[in-house]
Structures are given as structure tokens and as C-alpha cells.
Amino acid sequence: MESGAIFNRYSLAEQVERALREEIITNRLVPNQRIDVTHYANKWSLSPTPVRDAIKALEAAGFVHVSPRRGVNVAELDEAALREIYEIRIAIECTAIRRACETVPERVALDALANYRLAGEKEGAARDAMLMEIDLVVHELALEYCGNQRLRKIMSGLNDLVRWSRLSVIRNLPQAYDTTLPEHIRICEALCERDGERAAMEMFSHLSNSLDRICKFLGDANKNQNRTDQTVRA
Known part of the structure; x- marks a missing residue:
């Protein structure tokens, strides 16, 4: 997914979640790497809200960890x-x-x-x-x-x-x-x-x-x- 991509069919949050999930699965985002919500919102010309919603879905699925101090990080396959x-x-x-x-x-x-x-x-x-x-x-x-x-x-x-x-x-x-x-x-x-x-x-x-x-x-x-x-x- 590149900047300016057209989002359709699914909700914005679902599409962002799918894109980030693919980044993690294919190791473009590696375990323990920080995920900057603002960075991806700017990259895909979105508000931060669908990115945050996507993060919640990824956390529930076991792909990321969210903590008050460290922020959002890719989970580790231990x-x-x-x-x-x-x-x-x-x-x-x-x-x-x-x-x-x-x-x-x-x-x-x-x-x-x-x-x-x-x-x-x-x-x-x-x-x-x-x-x-x-x-x-x-x-x-x-x-x-x-x-x-x-x-x-x-x-x-x-x-x-x-x-x-x-x-x-x-x-x-x-x-x-x-x-x-x-x-x-x-x-x-x-x-x-x-x-x-x-x-x-x-x-x-x-x-x-x-x-x-x-x-x-x-x-x-x-x-x-x-x-x-x-x-x-x-």
C-alpha cells in the first residue's frame, strides 16, 4: 500500500489493519519494532483514528503489543x-x-x-x-x-x-x-x-x-x- 492509495470495499480501519498485518507477516516490520501511528496516518493520507482502530484489531489477533510507556510494538514470536x-x-x-x-x-x-x-x-x-x-x-x-x-x-x-x-x-x-x-x-x-x-x-x-x-x-x-x-x- 503506497501513499495516496484508494481505500474501498472494506472500512478504512480494516484496510489499514490488513496492510499493517502484511507488513508484519512479511517481516517489513520486525518483532519489537515500534509502530508510529502518526507515520502511517501521514503515509496513507488518513486521520490517526483508523490507524488506531487497526492497531486494536492487531493487538487482539496477537500481532502487536500496546503499552502506555513503550507505545505500539510488533509482537515477538517467542x-x-x-x-x-x-x-x-x-x-x-x-x-x-x-x-x-x-x-x-x-x-x-x-x-x-x-x-x-x-x-x-x-x-x-x-x-x-x-x-x-x-x-x-x-x-x-x-x-x-x-x-x-x-x-x-x-x-x-x-x-x-x-x-x-x-x-x-x-x-x-x-x-x-x-x-x-x-x-x-x-x-x-x-x-x-x-x-x-x-x-x-x-x-x-x-x-x-x-x-x-x-x-x-x-x-x-x-x-x-x-x-x-x-x-x-x-
């Missing part, structure tokens, strides 16, 4: 926040994949499995690109074919937080997509076999393992940062 996100994902997606086993078209499930296997056969940059492209396919299938509108609606409210964690943390994990490939294949195999209980078990294992890998990565990063800080002080 271990506690990620655990909360993944706890909700586990509850929703395990149920969704179990239900999807009953309704997903056979061809759709087989195509997804074939693509995961094909990605595993590729090498180098082509492998990395395809793994990144299909990383969320089985998760999307679970929600698309779960047959439960409320599950989909709840997950849609979480999707931006998932995307934020993916762009901010997950992609920095060593071999992030290679590690999850066999887990995705096992979920797809259960989906193709219409084995709902196995699919839910595999989804639970995958999301739990992903959370463990993320927390270990963050813990190691914090230890390295502490050692660096100690060296600098010495």
Missing part, C-alpha cells in the same frame, strides 16, 4: 507464542484430516502424494523450490475437505499467524522442508487409504515434531546470542 499457535493447530488439523479422509476425492489425495514423492526425488534448488511450494498442501486439503465450516473459519483466523511463523522462523530451520517431507508423505498415505485415525495420528506427530524442532532452534539461537553478548561485554 516459544510461548508458538506453543499457543501449535496447540490450536493440533486441535483443529487433527480433527480436520480425520474428517477429510471421508470426503477427499481419491484423485486429489493421490496427486498430493505423488507431488510429495516427486519433490523427494529432485535435487538442489529444484528440490528446495518444490518442497517449499507444496509444504502446506496436505494441511490445506485437510481443511478444504473436512466438511466443517466452523473449523475452517477458526483456522482462517489462525492462518496469518501460521504464515508469520513460517516466514519468520520455520524457513530458517536447518533443512526445514526436507525434515517434514516424510511426515507429509505419511499423512498423505493415510489420506489415500481413507484411514482417518492414522491420518490424525500422523498429523499430531508431524505438528508436535515441528513444534519441538522450532523450540530447539529458538533455544539454540538464544544460547548463541547470550554467548555473543557475554563476549562483547568481556
Whole structure:
């Protein structure tokens, strides 16, 4: 969104909230960075009111922190926040994949499995690109074919937080997509076999393992940062 952009369809506050949310998710605004309400009001030729309303919505969604002393700052994706996100994902997606086993078209499930296997056969940059492209396919299938509108609606409210964690943390994990490939294949195999209980078990294992890998990565990063800080002080 550039200065002078035309706002329509949604209320001004909704449009500003969407724009700021995208700035945060794509890391143009980084964790702990201050958000200056006046700056964005001037940038987008608006009064401060819709920007403040947008900030309230972002705070409720978990993207920013507001305090009397520090003002508005981008929230930090720390271990506690990620655990909360993944706890909700586990509850929703395990149920969704179990239900999807009953309704997903056979061809759709087989195509997804074939693509995961094909990605595993590729090498180098082509492998990395395809793994990144299909990383969320089985998760999307679970929600698309779960047959439960409320599950989909709840997950849609979480999707931006998932995307934020993916762009901010997950992609920095060593071999992030290679590690999850066999887990995705096992979920797809259960989906193709219409084995709902196995699919839910595999989804639970995958999301739990992903959370463990993320927390270990963050813990190691914090230890390295502490050692660096100690060296600098010495």
C-alpha cells in the first residue's frame, strides 16, 4: 500500500489493519519494532483514528503489543507464542484430516502424494523450490475437505499467524522442508487409504515434531546470542 492509495470495499480501519498485518507477516516490520501511528496516518493520507482502530484489531489477533510507556510494538514470536499457535493447530488439523479422509476425492489425495514423492526425488534448488511450494498442501486439503465450516473459519483466523511463523522462523530451520517431507508423505498415505485415525495420528506427530524442532532452534539461537553478548561485554 503506497501513499495516496484508494481505500474501498472494506472500512478504512480494516484496510489499514490488513496492510499493517502484511507488513508484519512479511517481516517489513520486525518483532519489537515500534509502530508510529502518526507515520502511517501521514503515509496513507488518513486521520490517526483508523490507524488506531487497526492497531486494536492487531493487538487482539496477537500481532502487536500496546503499552502506555513503550507505545505500539510488533509482537515477538517467542516459544510461548508458538506453543499457543501449535496447540490450536493440533486441535483443529487433527480433527480436520480425520474428517477429510471421508470426503477427499481419491484423485486429489493421490496427486498430493505423488507431488510429495516427486519433490523427494529432485535435487538442489529444484528440490528446495518444490518442497517449499507444496509444504502446506496436505494441511490445506485437510481443511478444504473436512466438511466443517466452523473449523475452517477458526483456522482462517489462525492462518496469518501460521504464515508469520513460517516466514519468520520455520524457513530458517536447518533443512526445514526436507525434515517434514516424510511426515507429509505419511499423512498423505493415510489420506489415500481413507484411514482417518492414522491420518490424525500422523498429523499430531508431524505438528508436535515441528513444534519441538522450532523450540530447539529458538533455544539454540538464544544460547548463541547470550554467548555473543557475554563476549562483547568481556
